[in-house]
Amino acid sequence: xxxxxxxxxxxxxxxxxxxxxxxxxxxxxxxxxxxxxxxxxxxxxxxxxxxxxxxxxxxxxxxxxxxxxxxxxxxxxxxxxxxxxxxxxxxxxxxxxxxxxxxxxxxxxxxxxxxxxxxxxxxxxxxxxxxxxxxxxxxxxxxxxxxxxxxxxxxxxxxxxxxxxxxxxxxxxxxxxxxxxxxxxxxxxxxxxxxxxxxxxxxxxxxxxxxxxxxxxxxxxxxxxxxxxxxxxxxxxxxxxxxxxxxxxxxxxxxxxxxxxxxxxxxxxxxxxxxxxxxxxxxxxxxxxxxxxxxxxxxxxxxxxxxxxxxxxxxxxxxxxxxxxxxxxxxxxxxxxxxxxxxxxxxxxxxxxxxxxxxxxxxxxxxxxxxxxxxxxxxxxxxxxxxxxxxxxxxxxxxxxxxxxxxxxxxxxxxxxxxxxxxxxxxxxxxxxxxxxxxxxxxxxxxxxxxx
Amino acid sequence: xxxxxxxxxxxxxxxxxxxxxxxxxxxxxxxxxxxxxxxxxxxxxxxxxxxxxxxxxxxxxxxxxxxxxxxxxxxxxxxxxxxxxxxxxxxxxxxxxxxxxxxxxxxxxxxxxxxxxxxxxxxxxxxxxxxxxxxxxxxxxxxxxxxxxxxxxxxxxxxxxxxxxxxxxxxxxxxxxxxxxxxxxxxxxxxxxxxxxxxxxxxxxxxxxxxxxxxxxxxxxxxxxxxxxxxxxxxxxxxxxxxxxxxxxxxxxxxxxxxxxxxxxxxxxxxxxxxxxxxxxxxxxxxxxxxxxxxxxxxxxxxxxxxxxxxxxxxxxxxxxxxxxxxxxxxxxxxxxxxxxxxxxxxxxxxxxxxxxxxxxxxxxxxxxxxxxxxxxxxxxxxxxxxxxxxxxxxxxxxxxxxxxxxxxxxxxxxxxxxxxxxxxxxxxxxxxxxxxxxxxxxxxxxxxxxx
Numbered sequence: 001x002x003x004x005x006x007x008x009x010x011x012x013x014x015x016x017x018x019x020x021x022x023x024x025x026x027x028x029x030x031x032x033x034x035x036x037x038x039x040x041x042x043x044x045x046x047x048x049x050x051x052x053x054x055x056x057x058x059x060x061x062x063x064x065x066x067x068x069x070x071x072x073x074x075x076x077x078x079x080x081x082x083x084x085x086x087x088x089x090x091x092x093x094x095x096x097x098x099x100x101x102x103x104x105x106x107x108x109x110x111x112x113x114x115x116x117x118x119x120x121x122x123x124x125x126x127x128x129x130x131x132x133x134x135x136x137x138x139x140x141x142x143x144x145x146x147x148x149x150x151x152x153x154x155x156x157x158x159x160x161x162x163x164x165x166x167x168x169x170x171x172x173x174x175x176x177x178x179x180x181x182x183x184x185x186x187x188x189x190x191x192x193x194x195x196x197x198x199x200x201x202x203x204x205x206x207x208x209x210x211x212x213x214x215x216x217x218x219x220x221x222x223x224x225x226x227x228x229x230x231x232x233x234x235x236x237x238x239x240x241x242x243x244x245x246x247x248x249x250x251x252x253x254x255x256x257x258x259x260x261x262x263x264x265x266x267x268x269x270x271x272x273x274x275x276x277x278x279x280x281x282x283x284x285x286x287x288x289x290x291x292x293x294x295x296x297x298x299x300x301x302x303x304x305x306x307x308x309x310x311x312x313x314x315x316x317x318x319x320x321x322x323x324x325x326x327x328x329x330x331x332x333x334x335x336x337x338x339x340x341x342x343x344x345x346x347x348x349x350x351x352x353x354x355x356x357x358x359x360x361x362x363x364x365x366x367x368x369x370x371x372x373x374x375x376x377x378x379x380x381x382x383x384x385x386x387x388x389x390x391x392x393x394x395x396x397x398x399x400x401x402x403x404x405x406x407x408x409x410x411x412x413x414x415x416x417x418x419x420x421x422x423x424x425x426x427x428x429x430x431x432x433x434x435x436x437x438x439x440x441x442x443x444x445x446x447x448x449x450x451x452x
Numbered sequence: 453x454x455x456x457x458x459x460x461x462x463x464x465x466x467x468x469x470x471x472x473x474x475x476x477x478x479x480x481x482x483x484x485x486x487x488x489x490x491x492x493x494x495x496x497x498x499x500x501x502x503x504x505x506x507x508x509x510x511x512x513x514x515x516x517x518x519x520x521x522x523x524x525x526x527x528x529x530x531x532x533x534x535x536x537x538x539x540x541x542x543x544x545x546x547x548x549x550x551x552x553x554x555x556x557x558x559x560x561x562x563x564x565x566x567x568x569x570x571x572x573x574x575x576x577x578x579x580x581x582x583x584x585x586x587x588x589x590x591x592x593x594x595x596x597x598x599x600x601x602x603x604x605x606x607x608x609x610x611x612x613x614x615x616x617x618x619x620x621x622x623x624x625x626x627x628x629x630x631x632x633x634x635x636x637x638x639x640x641x642x643x644x645x646x647x648x649x650x651x652x653x654x655x656x657x658x659x660x661x662x663x664x665x666x667x668x669x670x671x672x673x674x675x676x677x678x679x680x681x682x683x684x685x686x687x688x689x690x691x692x693x694x695x696x697x698x699x700x701x702x703x704x705x706x707x708x709x710x711x712x713x714x715x716x717x718x719x720x721x722x723x724x725x726x727x728x729x730x731x732x733x734x735x736x737x738x739x740x741x742x743x744x745x746x747x748x749x750x751x752x753x754x755x756x757x758x759x760x761x762x763x764x765x766x767x768x769x770x771x772x773x774x775x776x777x778x779x780x781x782x783x784x785x786x787x788x789x790x791x792x793x794x795x796x797x798x799x800x801x802x803x804x805x806x807x808x809x810x811x812x813x814x815x816x817x818x819x820x821x822x823x824x825x826x827x828x829x830x831x832x833x834x835x836x837x838x839x840x841x842x843x844x845x846x847x848x849x850x851x852x853x854x855x856x857x858x859x860x861x862x863x864x865x866x867x868x869x870x871x872x873x874x875x876x877x878x879x880x881x882x883x884x885x886x887x888x889x890x891x892x893x894x895x896x897x898x899x900x901x902x903x904x
Binding site: 003004005006007010011012013014015018019021022033034035036038039040041042043044045046047049050061062064065066067069071072073078081082084086089090093094095096098108109111112113116118120122123128130132141142150153154155157158161164168275278279280328329362363366369375376379380382383386389390392393394396397406407410411 | 455456457458459462463465466470471473485486487488490491492493495496497499502513514516519523524525530534536538542545546548550560561563564565570572574580584593594602605606607609610613616620727730731780781815818821827828831832834835838841842843844845846848849858859863
């Protein structure tokens with residue numbers, strides 16, 4: 001018989017991996033709570049009418065579709081089957097699909113429950129999403145997203161708070177990060193003043209390479225994308241923008257003076273920087289004009305978090321968007337949100353070995369089983385120890401002590417309690433420290449105190 | 453535009469519902485940890501070859517199948533399409549399906565990772581499952597299961613421990629329960645001694661009605677199911693079995709004397725009852741011969757938990773099974789497990805209003821926003837309060853105070869902190885208790901102490 005397997009691009013999570021993941025999710029969850037964000041969950045399956053057309057043509061192809069139950073061919077004429085138009089046929093065969101991200105289901109949630117929600121609505125959501133992407137290293141067909149959004153408030157204080165949240169999460173993880181910030185309105189302003197509005201993506205991509213390829217090559221790339229000599233020249237002060245955030249802001253005010261939108265963006269940036277100064281941040285906050293993430297989506301602030309000590313893409317991102325719910329017939333709802341990349345954070349914590357010991361520990365004491373008499377003597381003791389909150393196991397069978405010890409080793413249980421004839425007579429437990437090998441005779445009370 | 457909706461039989465969970473569900477899952481999780489169970493997760497999608505044939509013909513129909521990505525018609529000739537054999541065609545169109553329960557994926561996990569697992573393996577798993585059942589009150593197409601199993605150990609101490617786990621979980625919830633226990637071997641023994649092995653389901657169903665319809669009608673039902681007069685007569689001492697667990701065990705030993713299997717079952721029961729006596733149980737543990745749950749599946753102990761103060765089906769169940777992994781080519785692995793019914797526990801806790809206040813509380817203090825000056829003054833205070841672990845919000849906009857207050861009410865935030873001109877001069881906060889309406893002037897330190 002063939003060894004069973006799981007679909008490509010999906011994963012099983014072992015106990016150790018789960019402990020690590022729970023540590024990540026719990027940390028993020030606690031920080032969201034600290035700022036008044038509340039959790040929601042939406043179903044794994046959404047109607048395809050909710051999902052289709054929201055992620056572009058490419059996204060539609062990456063949706064996992066669920067075959068209708070029962071007679072899924074009913075109502076489809078033979079001609080339509082043999083015509084083999086897969087898009088058309090898929091729409092007939094399937095009504096439902098798996099959630100592709102948490103944003104569209106959230107927008108659907110807000111519209112569907114608009115009358116129960118009190119705005120501003122601060123929600124977070126930690127759930128898996130599914131994409132029929134080609135699996136490759138670090139890219140999965142099932143992965144978790146950890147989104148936090150505020151909808152129904154235009155206040156930039158929400159942006160300030162989200163920066164604090166990102167900062168606090170990575171402070172708790174012990175990951176040194178830079179939080180990068182930009183503003184879509186500034187990018188629009190730049191495009192406006194050089195008269196190349198439609199080339200803004202090419203421009204940011206080219207500028208982003210400055211450190212790697214140097215000014216000369218950046219300008220070459222800009223020209224190769226069809227920018228006029230004049231536009232390239234006008235871009236020079238922007239490409240070469242450097243110094244502190246405040247210096248950059250001051251320069252941008254001058255450069256963007258002819259663009260109302262651009263100036264609005266600078267003003268927003270400045271407001272956020274000022275407020276953040278009043279709270280002390282652990283991370284560095286950097287104004288980065290090359291930051292463009294999903295340009296068509298964001299309308300104000302854009303965020304991205306980079307780990308400083310590991311070579312990896314952004315580990316968190318987000319920004320402000322307008323009209324989240326317009327596509328579901330509820331216009332005028334603006335929002336701002338972030339999404340933590342749990343899989344990448346997992347990799348960073350692994351690489352830097354930053355998991356705290358107690359997050360990974362499961363059972364604290366294993367009681368060795370010598371047989372029915374000893375086991376019976378231990379039962380009330382186990383009860384007492386567990387009532388004190390100590391995670392405890394009694395080995396279920398009276399097999400060779402060596403085997404029981406190797407079970408403790410495999411599970412990385414730090415203490416083993418041994419109670420044979422002598423210990424029972426003395427009313428004590430022989431407690432072995434599995435790391436040092438040291439053994440001590442203790443009462444149940446003493447054992448409990450050891451863990452408190 | 454039509455208001456968006458979700459597929460029938462699925463649910464959105466609001467912040468309050470999520471807080472309740474998290475309370476349930478966290479309680480179960482903590483107790484599993486206390487006994488050394490470790491969490492795993494498996495993918496939502498499994499290969500259909502893993503799932504098909506494991507839940508009977510009916511179960512196969514209830515699997516949600518995922519349409520293959522890309523050209524899902526490739527390799528299927530026209531004849532096969534127009535032949536309209538939906539079962540056959542579904543197998544061609546779909547390779548993957550959504551998980552139907554947690555048991556089969558767990559069996560697959562054990563076989564696939566046999567070389568990494570150290571047995572006995574105590575795992576728990578809390579994940580949603582999907583079934584294309586007809587939705588009705590209390591039955592959903594997506595719902596969570598909370599399974600705990602030990603595999604690779606025949607010791608009855610595992611059964612003892614699982615009873616303790618069920619007891620502790622419901623003690624923590626404050627739900628008064630009866631834990632009912634039976635043993636498949638006893639049922640086999642009964643069928644053996646009356647010579648009606650194949651009628652054991654009919655027999656237990658009939659006996660179960662004793663309280664409701666009385667002995668006369670039970671016997672009538674047994675006869676109507678084709679039991680001989682002699683068999684019905686032989687069943688009388690079993691139907692009328694009553695008294696304490698020990699009295700029942702003693703009677704069963706006599707009745708089942710001719711059946712080796714039956715006596716083995718009684719012996720197992722007696723062992724478990726004896727051990728449980730040495731640990732004090734909160735719930736009542738009742739020997740119940742009418743308990744048969746999924747008879748074909750269990751081979752030893754059978755468990756079920758009933759709430760005493762709410763009319764509802766069983767809220768937890770489980771038992772011992774042999775050969776969990778045989779179907780995947782790894783014979784000889786026995787296990788015992790339980791599954792908490794999260795949706796029903798949710799209903800019971802709601803009905804009895806047993807949710808602890810702190811489990812439902814989100815934000816603890818809302819700071820009113822009077823404008824930029826006040827907001828700036830508050831920023832360092834907010835930082836200090838949050839650093840002390842107090843869940844805090846600053847209303848993001850300086851709108852009318854009444855609206856900010858109604859936000860606090862809607863979110864059931866117990867305290868509102870107000871800082872205007874006077875408070876800022878005094879360096880204090882005006883803290884309003886939203887339940888009593890009482891207001892007190894406090895320093896930041898005093899506010900923090902209030903919550904500690």
